[in-house]
Amino acid sequence: MFSSRLIRFSSRIIGIRRIQTSQSSYQSNYKWIPSAALIAGVGLATLSPMWCEDNHQDIIACREDELIEGVLKKVQVGNNPENFIVVAKVNGAVYAVSGKCPHYFLPLNPGYLDGYTLICPFHGAQFDIRTGELIGAPGQRSLQSFEARISNGNVVVKIPDSKVDQVSGATDSRRLVKRDPANNTSFVIIGGGAAGQAAAETLRKEGFTGKITILTKETILPYDRVPLSKAFKSDASLLRDQSFYDEYGIEVKTGAAVQQIDNKTKKIKLESKEEVPYDKVLVATGAAARVPGPLRRLAANVEGIYTIRSAADHHKFRTQVSNAKDVVIFGSSFLGLEAAASIKRSNPEVNVTVIDPDDAPLERVFGREIAQQILQSHALNGIKFVLGQSAKEVKTAEGRVSGVVYMHTEMIETKPREKEIKADLVLIATGAEIQTNLVPPSLLNADGSVKVNAHLQTVDPYIFAAGDIASFYSWLSEKQERVEHWQVAQDQGKIAASNMLGKGPIYASVPFFWTNQFLNVQFAGFSSGHDFTYTETREEGSPLKTGRITYFYKNGRCTGVAAVNWPGAIIRLRLALDRGLMPAKEELTAKTASYETIAQKVKQSSPCACTQKKGCCGGRK
Structure with missing residues (x-):
């Protein structure tokens, strides 16, 4: 009652x-x-x-x-x-x-x-x-x-x-507005990934009532790509269902592969020969799996060779892995090691072997101590590594993968010899290739990336870029950067969308990403080009429990931090990087500074100047 x-x-x-x-x-x-x-x-x-x-x-x-x-x-x-x-x-x-x-x-x-x-x-x-x-x-x-x-x-x-x-x-955000048929302004987003989908929503949140079109070559609505290498028990999940796009008047064209952006006529040409006019366009095409030529040809003719850069790839691999006995992964990248951990967690009886010519995987990104801890956690969970060696040949039998041959050198030998391991599934995780062939050449850097300013705008004022393909100048690393991580792509998509509306925000966030490989490892900032590292450790007697923070310095400035088994640390360290509160490397080595002293400085500092008007971010944002 x-x-x-x-x-x-x-x-x-x-x-x-x-x-x-x-x-x-x-x-x-x-x-x-x-x-x-x-x-x-x-x-x-x-x-x-x-x-x-x-x-x-x-x-x-x-x-x-x-x-x-x-x-x-x-x-x-x-x-x-x-x-x-x-x-x-x-x-x-x-x-x-x-x-x-x-x-x-x-x-x-x-x-x-x-x-x-x-x-x-x-x-x-x-x-x-x-x-x-x-x-x-x-x-x-x-x-x-x-x-x-x-x-x-x-x-x-x-x-x-x-x-x-x-x-x-x-x-859902209360700021979302709906389509006004009387508004004929047309914004087109090429790519249905993190940046593209975030941009579409941001346009509606920022009051844009014109036409929004998302062009994606995939056959499903935008989905969460992060779990593709982290979970093999279910298919990819949609970021939004069709009813959301219908309610807010966002058109998603699936199976719409773009051939070219013609910035002279302001039309996007599809492979289907259809042309889509635009007033402004955001290019957020992301990256595809990099597959070495010989493997690409082999994969077209035999069963059992896969990549997992898309939902379709993930579905195919997922349906096969539960019946596999021996899985070999080429590449010890984030994707490769996350996949190894996921396979072993969901199918403990499967033999998993990772092959990579790099003898120190992830060390460049996380530093030696955390990289070794990650590998140790894999080994403790039964994953085998063949490092410092390249696969020489993929063996087949009756149109299907049967094994992998690599060159192996025993400690007492001077010449390598062939060694074969069984494989009924091969996963290729040898990196990614950004998808920018459709972009006008005048907007590209030598490496194929799209150069953008702090507003994520190209030299063509009507073309913006975000996500994996965008090359931007970082105030933190003091050089051009390009980041292939989900959180960065979403944030960049939002900034780009706001600037398509002329609102003027700049992208100045400290990048953040995480990876799940039996351990939860988090990173903020940049580690590329570092010339000094320092690692703070909380020993717990096991690689699965020991906590570590590695600080990366370049030219005397801290540009990045990695943390494992240290709950809450990366949140505060990311804020410290953003506010210039990181200690000099000499303070760390002398132990006059530590994570605890940094966290205390963050607690005592003011939030961003953009909202508090106290100048803490130096006007970057």
């Missing part, structure tokens, strides 16, 4: 008695029951409430004095432990939002509050704690925001009845 509704009489809240059933540091878990007064029916017929609405419930989240300024607190709503919000106090005001990040539905309560920005601890998505709005990649959707107030020393959160059992869920 009374369920869990709060009824307020005069200035006193009654109707719910809060019973604390369990509590850990900064976490609440309450059951909600009617108070004795209401159960007895005391005064219900004669008392007149100040308000008594039927469409929401007021929930006491906690006492005000339980909240620590700038610290997130988890509060379960109802009896389902997966149904929770996070509440926080910032500058004296209280806020409440969904408890799970919409990206992969992981809990936000271990996250970090940087001013009004809530940062997901797992993959770095950023939200405005005041509104729930997504403000930084990865992800598409925003958090639900619930009205919160302080009453009689309690933090009271107002939750609509329709949401009370799903407070952890996500919502």
Whole structure:
């Protein structure tokens, strides 16, 4: 009869008695029951409430004095432990939002509050704690925001009845606008990946009501590419379903391979001979698998050779790997090692061997200590490595892969000899090739990348580029960079879209990426061209548990950091890089600086000048 509704009489809240059933540091878990007064029916017929609405419930989240300024607190709503919000106090005001990040539905309560920005601890998505709005990649959707107030020393959160059992869920941005048929301006996005899809949504969030067309050569709607090498138990998932594109008037043309951008006529020519006119275009075509010529020819004629750069590739490989006995992976890149870990996790009985001519995989990116720790974790999970050697031949039998031959040198030998290992599946993970053949040559660098300015605009003012193909100048590394990571692509897609509308933001974010290989490894910044590294270690006796942070320096400046088994570190270190708070390398080696001192500086620093007007980012953004 009374369920869990709060009824307020005069200035006193009654109707719910809060019973604390369990509590850990900064976490609440309450059951909600009617108070004795209401159960007895005391005064219900004669008392007149100040308000008594039927469409929401007021929930006491906690006492005000339980909240620590700038610290997130988890509060379960109802009896389902997966149904929770996070509440926080910032500058004296209280806020409440969904408890799970919409990206992969992981809990936000271990996250970090940087001013009004809530940062997901797992993959770095950023939200405005005041509104729930997504403000930084990865992800598409925003958090639900619930009205919160302080009453009689309690933090009271107002939750609509329709949401009370799903407070952890996500919502779409309230800023999205719909298509206006009277607006004939046409923006075209080439590519259905992270940058392209993020750009389309951003255009609508920024008030653009004209025509938006996404051209993708793939046969499905834009999807999440990140799990392609990380999970082989299910197919790729769509970023948005068709109903979203229909509602907001975004046309997605699948199977639309682009042949050429004619920037003289402002038309995009498709391989189907169709021409698509544009007012402005964003090129976000990404990269395809790099397959050595001999393997490409062999793969066309025999079964069992695959790449996994697309959803179609992933589906084909996934249907085969569950029946495989021996899988050989060419290449120890992120994709190759993530695939090795995923195969072994989902199919422990499968023999997995990684072959690579590089004898120190990932060392250039993560530094020696973390790279070796990653390889050790693979070995502990049964993955074999053939490093410093190249595959010489792929053996076949009856039109199918049967083995791989490589050159092997024993310690007591001086000449290499052939060695064959069994293989019924071969995965090619030998790198990627950016897809820019369709771009006017005058916009390309010598390496085929598209040169853009800080607004992600090319020298042609009507053509923008984002994601894997975009070559931009980084204030952090002080040189041209090109980054092939999902979070960077989404952020660049958003910036490019805003600049297609003439809004003027610049791309100045510190890049962030993660990789799952039995360990969760995170990286912020750049490590290319470094001339000094320093590694901070928390020994735990096992490569699967030991925590490490490696700092990368170039010309005396810290340009990047990698972290493994150090929860929350990369969030704070990324902010430190952005704000110029990293110590001199001499301070690290002398042990007068450490992660803890850096984190303390970040805590004491101000959020970005763009919102706080305090000059902390030097006007970059």
